Amino acid sequence: MRMSRGVAAGVPYAAVGTGPPVLVSSGLWPTTGVDSDAMVTGAIAPLKKVAAQRTLVVVNRRPGMPSGLGMRGIAAEYADAVRAEFGGRVDVLGCSTGGSIAQQLAVDHPDVIGRLILVSTACRLGAETKHNQALTGRLLRENRKRDAMAIAAMEFMPPGLGPLGRAAGWVSANHVVPDDAEAADLATTLEAEDAFDLAALSPPISAPTLIVGGDRDKFYPRTLFEETAALIPDSTLLMVPGKGHIGVTSSARAQTAVADFLLAG
Numbered sequence: 001m002r003m004s005r006g007v008a009a010g011v012p013y014a015a016v017g018t019g020p021p022v023l024v025s026s027g028l029w030p031t032t033g034v035d036s037d038a039m040v041t042g043a044i045a046p047l048k049k050v051a052a053q054r055t056l057v058v059v060n061r062r063p064g065m066p067s068g069l070g071m072r073g074i075a076a077e078y079a080d081a082v083r084a085e086f087g088g089r090v091d092v093l094g095c096s097t098g099g100s101i102a103q104q105l106a107v108d109h110p111d112v113i114g115r116l117i118l119v120s121t122a123c124r125l126g127a128e129t130k131h132n133q134a135l136t137g138r139l140l141r142e143n144r145k146r147d148a149m150a151i152a153a154m155e156f157m158p159p160g161l162g163p164l165g166r167a168a169g170w171v172s173a174n175h176v177v178p179d180d181a182e183a184a185d186l187a188t189t190l191e192a193e194d195a196f197d198l199a200a201l202s203p204p205i206s207a208p209t210l211i212v213g214g215d216r217d218k219f220y221p222r223t224l225f226e227e228t229a230a231l232i233p234d235s236t237l238l239m240v241p242g243k244g245h246i247g248v249t250s251s252a253r254a255q256t257a258v259a260d261f262l263l264a265g
Contacts, residue, residue: 003040005034008080008084008086009077009083009085010080010081011078012033012059012062013058013059013060013081015056016055017052018055019053019054020055021055021086021087021091022090022093023057024057024058024094025092025105026043026060027042027120028190028193029060030152030182031178031186032060033060034058039060040058042249043058043095044056045255046093046095046212047258047262049259050259050262053263057090059081061074061188061189062077063181063182065184065188065189067184067187067188067191068188068191070191072104072108074189074192075105075109078101079108079109079112082109089114090113091113091114092106093118096245097189099122100196102118102121103121104196106206107201110206110207115207115209116205117210117212117258117262118209118210118228120219120246120248120249121220122228123197123198123199123228126221126224129218129220132151133190136148136190137187140186141187145173145174145177146169148173148183149169149170149173150169150170150173153166153169154169198231205231205232209236211225211236212240212248212257212258213237213238213239214244215240216242217245220245225237225239
């Protein structure tokens with residue numbers, strides 16, 4: 001499908017399709033903006049079965065975010081974008097890190113959200129991921145980009161392949177995160193997510209919510225998905241057997257559940 005790009009209230013976005021918009025808060029990407037077709041394609045994967053009926057609007061963090069912006073600040077920028085460009089109210093899908101932003105958005109700006117879908121994300125990071133992410137952010141702040149990307153790449157490798165991931169991250173660091181400004185923006189995002197905890201926020205999310213997780217997600221154990229569902233009064237939890245953090249986004253079962261949830265609304 002044809003893709004268009006733009007900026008809404010300072011937030012970069014890429015849009016595909018036609019029909020009422022669905023705002024897609026993308027997962028963690030090493031660079032700002034939406035220039036990467038691969039990032040946009042991956043972000044809309046859970047919405048494959050509604051692509052013919054909806055405009056899928058992928059947003060990603062803007063360049064030049066101030067240190068300490070926090071999840072609340074990022075969510076406020078997304079809310080401004082919805083009000084300025086997308087009719088003031090949209091359905092929202094947040095995946096992984098983007099799901100943390102989407103949760104903050106739903107708490108602080110309920111007026112801009114119709115229905116909420118959370119994929120491969122939960123009320124907070126799992127303990128090991130939280131530790132490694134904090135370490136990655138700290139290394140980026142210390143201008144140790146290669147060490148930071150080694151830790152980040154290791155996180156995404158299957159069990160037993162951590163050393164290979166470390167090596168790949170170290171070698172490719174300057175290509176993946178090309179300059180110091182990008183590294184600073186990435187660190188700001190990591191720090192915001194590391195501090196995020198839905199259980200500490202109020203009021204509770206009021207939007208009808210679908211939560212989709214894989215039962216092999218190494219970043220979010222099943223107990224965190226269940227806690228997230230308990231924290232959101234009008235929510236439904238779907239756990240997809242045999243799928244990990246990334247695999248669940250392209251699961252036919254997950255895509256069908258997402259389509260049924262959106263089209264029912």
